[in-house]
Amino acid sequence: MNYKMILQYDGSRYSGWQVQGNTEQTIQGKLQSVLEKMTGEEIEIHGSGRTDAGVHAMGQVANFKLQSAYEPEEIKRYCNQYLPEDIVVLEVSEVPLRFHSRLNAVKKTYCYRIFLGEKPDVFRRKYVTPVAENLNINKMKAAAEVLLGTHDFTSFCGNRHFKKSAVRTIYEIRIEEKKDELDISFTGNGFLQNMVRILTGTLLEVGTGKREVREMKEILEGRNRSLAGPMAAAKGLVLINVEYE
Incomplete structure (x- = not known):
């Protein structure tokens, strides 16, 4: 299953979108951590772009794949319950397997x-x-x-x-x-x-x-x-x- 996510974040305290080895303060890292706890699966979430440290987003788009099927609203609700307050998931939807948030933009x-x-x-x-x-x-x-x-x-x-x-x-x-x-x-x-x-x-x-x-x-x-x-x-x-x- 491939899921598309629209989210917003205040980038002030983050080292950008992309996961980095020297810090846990990345948007991608926070999302993957929450989704992995929810699903028990290893997840790689792809963003439409790698925003720099300190840059904000009102409508970032990301996608990730899961082995098991979940209701989009269930994913959205879980993420918003456990993500930090400066990251909010606005929408989750199921999309075709070939959809890629960066490559298809x-x-x-x-x-x-x-x-x-x-x-x-x-x-x-x-x-x-x-x-x-x-x-x-x-x-x-x-x-x-x-x-x-x-x-x-x-x-x-x-x-x-x-x-x-x-x-x-x-x-x-x-x-x-x-x-x-x-x-x-x-x-x-x-x-x-x-x-x-x-x-x-x-x-x-x-x-x-x-x-x-x-x-x-x-x-x-x-x-x-x-x-x-x-x-x-x-x-x-x-x-x-x-x-x-």
Whole structure:
């Protein structure tokens, strides 16, 4: 049996999605531990993407296989009873055996939240990145336009030893100003390691006048991480949703 799970989590105290040998504080690890206690089976749960340490998710998708059949609602109820409070399973459903949450994903949307000021209020501090400098939003939007479409995004990949194709398609970058917050949403067919955070850091450099809009094309064509801007902090980033055909 193959089960699909939609979940949300506050990534503040976790070392990312993927299980690691030096810590038990991973989302994948917590889920596998609870499911193994429930079923008595050894389980490997696959996420649609490996969110970084400190990154949050509103609609992460995962799948796992079981030898025995369980009612989806039973799995959801058990997980929510025994998982930490900062991980919640929203939905569980049975899917075809060939379904894979990462390999079958066709579109993902991330949102990066920026607090426009020096100090966000205490209840938002873990979910926004403060920027005290004035931002030229129009220039940021112009720079974002250059990034749309299909490109080699090597310059925006945090893994300098990445050997596979770095070609990805970005369908939309939406920049919205809301009172004291700026939200930058990225929708694409997939994202490289740290890609959204590096894109954000580079767009912020354009917004603060440290970089010109025309440089975005040069960064893309240069295919060199050193050409792009810094990586924005993890806490401002959230995986919004994942889409399938």
